[in-house]
Amino acid sequence: MQKFSRLHIAWVYPDLQEQYCADPKAGPCPCYHAGDEFIFERDGERDDFWHMGLNTLAKTSGDPDTIAGGPKMPHCSEAWDAIARYIYTGLQGGSIMKGWMNQENVMITCCSDGTRPVIFKIERIDYTD
Structure with a gap:
């Protein structure tokens, strides 16, 4: 029996920007919504890591076509830079931290946008086929 891992990722914290941004009313990160969830798979048929999470969106309160990780847009490059190492490790079945x-x-991490960070909970979920 072959062992696989899948990751559950959720956005868990809203924006923080009014004091420093040129547009203090720019709002939260436009790429994600609070409560967005993503499922990354890596098995014989699918490898979501190599597509920057394109089409990994499992749950959103927004329009899936405008959400990073949805069917039309891979994850934001700033977020991807921060979370990719943990996603790769988890999909290999490794210890995240x-x-x-x-x-x-489990790992809690965030993108590098210091004024409207998106904080992610990354969780490796082990299963067998």
């Missing part, structure tokens, strides 16, 4: 987080299959 053993010794750092209280569960080795």
